[in-house]
Amino acid sequence: xxxxxxxxxxxxxxxxxxxxxxxxxxxxxxxxxxxxxxxxxxxxxxxxxxxxxxxxxxxxxxxxxxxxxxxxxxxxxxxxxxxxxxxxxxxxxxxxxxxxxxxxxxxxxxxxxxxxxxxxxxxxxxxxxxxxxxxxxxxxxxxxxxxxxxxxxxxxxxxxxxxxxxxxxxxxxxxxxxxxxxxxxxxxxxxxxxxxxxxxxxxxxxxxxxxxxxxxxxxxxxxxxxxxxxxxxxxxxxxxxxxxxxxxxxxxxxxxxxxxxxxxxxxxxxxxxxxxxxxxxxxxxxxxxxxxxxxxxxxxxxxxxxx
Amino acid sequence: xxxxxxxxxxxxxxxxxxxxxxxxxxxxxxxxxxxxxxxxxxxxxxxxxxxxxxxxxxxxxxxxxxxxxxxxxxxxxxxxxxxxxxxxxxxxxxxxxxxxxxxxxxxxxxxxxxxxxxxxxxxxxxxxxxxxxxxxxxxxxxxxxxxxxxxxxxxxxxxxxxxxxxxxxxxxxxxxxxxxxxxxxxxxxxxxxxxxxxxxxxxxxxxxxxxxxxxxxxxxxxxxxxxxxxxxxxxxxxxx
Amino acid sequence: xxxxxxxxxxxxxxxxxxxxxxxxxxxxxxxxxxxxxxxxxxxxxxxxxxxxxxxxxxxxxxxxxxxxxxxxxxxxxxxxxxxxxxxxxxxxxxxxxxxxxxxxxxxxxxxxxxxxxxxxxxxxxxxxxxxxxxxxxxxxxxxxxxxxxxxxxxxxxxxxxxxxxxxxxxxxxxxxxxxxxxxxxxxxxxxxxxxxxxxxxxxxxxxxxxxxxxxxxxxxxxxxxxxxxxxxxxxxxxxxxxxxxxxxxxxxxxxxxxxxxxxxxxxxxxxxxxxxxxxxxxxxxxxxxxxxxxxxxxxxxxxxxxxxxxxx
Numbered sequence: 123x124x125x126x127x128x129x130x131x132x133x134x135x136x137x138x139x140x141x142x143x144x145x146x147x148x149x150x151x152x153x154x155x156x157x158x159x160x161x162x163x164x165x166x167x168x169x170x171x172x173x174x175x176x177x178x179x180x181x182x183x184x185x186x187x188x189x190x191x192x193x194x195x196x197x198x199x200x201x202x203x204x205x206x207x208x209x210x211x212x213x214x215x216x217x218x219x220x221x222x223x224x225x226x227x228x229x230x231x232x233x234x235x236x237x238x239x240x241x242x243x244x245x246x247x248x249x250x251x252x253x254x255x256x257x258x259x260x261x262x263x264x265x266x267x268x269x270x271x272x273x274x275x276x277x278x279x280x281x282x283x284x285x286x287x288x289x290x291x292x293x294x295x296x297x298x299x300x301x302x303x304x305x306x307x308x309x310x311x312x313x314x315x316x317x318x319x320x321x322x323x324x325x326x327x328x329x330x331x332x333x334x335x336x337x338x339x340x341x342x343x344x345x346x347x348x349x350x351x352x353x354x355x356x357x358x359x360x361x362x363x364x365x366x367x368x369x370x371x372x373x374x375x376x377x378x379x380x381x382x383x384x385x386x387x388x389x390x391x392x393x394x395x396x397x398x399x400x401x402x403x404x405x406x407x408x409x410x411x412x413x414x415x416x417x418x419x420x421x422x423x424x425x426x427x428x429x
Numbered sequence: 430x431x432x433x434x435x436x437x438x439x440x441x442x443x444x445x446x447x448x449x450x451x452x453x454x455x456x457x458x459x460x461x462x463x464x465x466x467x468x469x470x471x472x473x474x475x476x477x478x479x480x481x482x483x484x485x486x487x488x489x490x491x492x493x494x495x496x497x498x499x500x501x502x503x504x505x506x507x508x509x510x511x512x513x514x515x516x517x518x519x520x521x522x523x524x525x526x527x528x529x530x531x532x533x534x535x536x537x538x539x540x541x542x543x544x545x546x547x548x549x550x551x552x553x554x555x556x557x558x559x560x561x562x563x564x565x566x567x568x569x570x571x572x573x574x575x576x577x578x579x580x581x582x583x584x585x586x587x588x589x590x591x592x593x594x595x596x597x598x599x600x601x602x603x604x605x606x607x608x609x610x611x612x613x614x615x616x617x618x619x620x621x622x623x624x625x626x627x628x629x630x631x632x633x634x635x636x637x638x639x640x641x642x643x644x645x646x647x648x649x650x651x652x653x654x655x656x657x658x659x660x661x662x663x664x665x666x667x668x669x
Numbered sequence: 670x671x672x673x674x675x676x677x678x679x680x681x682x683x684x685x686x687x688x689x690x691x692x693x694x695x696x697x698x699x700x701x702x703x704x705x706x707x708x709x710x711x712x713x714x715x716x717x718x719x720x721x722x723x724x725x726x727x728x729x730x731x732x733x734x735x736x737x738x739x740x741x742x743x744x745x746x747x748x749x750x751x752x753x754x755x756x757x758x759x760x761x762x763x764x765x766x767x768x769x770x771x772x773x774x775x776x777x778x779x780x781x782x783x784x785x786x787x788x789x790x791x792x793x794x795x796x797x798x799x800x801x802x803x804x805x806x807x808x809x810x811x812x813x814x815x816x817x818x819x820x821x822x823x824x825x826x827x828x829x830x831x832x833x834x835x836x837x838x839x840x841x842x843x844x845x846x847x848x849x850x851x852x853x854x855x856x857x858x859x860x861x862x863x864x865x866x867x868x869x870x871x872x873x874x875x876x877x878x879x880x881x882x883x884x885x886x887x888x889x890x891x892x893x894x895x896x897x898x899x900x901x902x903x904x905x906x907x908x909x910x911x912x913x914x915x916x917x918x919x920x921x922x923x924x925x926x927x928x929x930x931x932x933x934x935x936x937x938x939x940x941x942x943x944x945x946x947x948x949x950x951x952x953x954x955x956x957x958x959x960x961x962x963x964x965x966x967x968x969x970x971x972x973x974x975x976x977x978x979x980x981x
Binding site (some may be wrong): 178205226229233235236239240241242245246247248250251252253254255256258260286314358366369406408409412413415416419420423425 | 770774788845912944945959962
């Protein structure tokens, strides 16, 4: 009852905020939603790994960066559009992720959480610096016409291509939800996530499931790497911010709440673009996210102590 | 003289009542058994008294002072000590250094003083090879070390959470004698959680029985063990 | 025997550190300064780690120290040597205030919040153009400490390292050692031994942060300028962490040897590969965590143990 009232209040407030924004600064809402789509689409695979394998993968954004480089050079070599590279990149990244999982993360699953944190931190550096070593810090970009497609409504002109991220985020969120609740493998993965020992007793191969979930998440990351390439230039540290942002969104939504990541992303994306819309606050947009992550973690720890 | 008492002490976790309105008291020099089937709330009860968790309702009084909501480390300093069911020796510290910790922080002794006190304490409990790494201790030695760690606080009230688990009959006899002796010499009030009824019979002066978070019986071991409600509590769950 | 060997080795390094300026040229002196700076940071990181808390915020406190030192000289005309002290005090006060908020957090939550705080500090400095000079940073125009004399600057960094070493030994030899070890092992039983966990964590956090600030102050004073990207660089978090892990954590000697090994290796690699030589750090972190979580000390100890076993 209390929960319902709170949800209703939050819903009413967000609708009111959206209406105000549409009338006052429509671009804030549009670009905010587009950014939110990108954030959510990258965060969802990390949420899947965190929820089931219980690993905070600090190399998450770096995996996407590696995927984007793979997509770039694949496309260059074959003269292909990055959109066609989505599926191949997803497969290659999944295999790469699975191999990395077997070689490193799997061995640290029983180690203290802090060792896992430092391990994936080390992986992140190794990935970034390997790319740096091979391709230097030069940026690469594939020029595409359709990316600059725009739309006019009255006086308003805005880019529409980035809405593709919103669509992908929604597909990812509900796809993952469907996988976890409706398929046998997904149900087994949920069982492993909730109680690995119990799952092992009923005959589920826990480590195989972990590897599978990790590879699946990395397939989504790989797909995002190729899609990211359509819109953005790539360089070695391009993925790093996404690691922190993804973790923040998952912490806001609550671990295991995949669709909740969508809502959290909208909050982050819209507030960043809100600050970006005004000259005096433009430079402070970057700080929103860090303040938000600290606020969320502190609020959760307070709440945790009460109960 | 009453050292410790609780009134209507209650703890619920998300609506689930783990300890329900327990009122009891412990006297100086008394060894009290705390028994009950698994999940009866025994450990939760002493977690509340030692301050590891805070109660939902009720009162805890120690030497006439209300300590219901003061933090755990402060209770340790005032003289409430306890052992843990799952013993975690401090890695990277030797046997004697493990024992010193309580002396340093609960009593504020200097390192040198603490070492002297810890040596005396280990000697009293029959622990030798004090500079050994804790990973090389036998089970009995680990149990004794855990008791020594609690006694290093120089407590007036001591709780022992299943210290006999994993010991054989001779070792139990050894430890029972030690507990009786330190309690007598220090005029301690001792609370003992134990599953081995022989230990309870031999060691304790009085027993309280918990079931599903409630105190269902209280008295001498012989009286309590014939109490039909107690028998039902144990048999109803299929154990003795 | 092993302990003696490492003591002799440490004494040798000590003698080398003190006599280096008398015979070494500018380049080795510069390399030694770098290594000592990172070594000191690695030691402070390890000091907090002894309580079980992993900080990813070294760069943040280092950067705060750096900016508070340089701004106090430029904006308030403070003498250079005093600004370094001021940097330590300021970082310590900042740590004291944020400690009240974040020292209740544990594990990854603590780590990630320290990382985020470092970023917040960087963005604030970056955006307060008028006061901090913004992204281009600030330069000390006149009155550079010791007139920029390389030998004197070397002594300055060595003094910073000495402070870190002294603090670390203090942590090892006093009650703090017992408090932090007990907290790291099990917070619940630590409380039952009368340990006020928050108080000891706050002490460790404030002391290590103050030293990190001090080192930041020394860093800007010896280079005479600061930009947000230079003093909040992730290297100041990453390199010390890798050094301490490699050498072996929960000790003073581990970070020392880790810093010497990695410092020399990366200096050599920097000459060979200008881009991406940091890959070595990433790989070392991964290998150490997977195969020798207690660092090189464990390896040394094991071999000396088996040698003892054979001789007995």
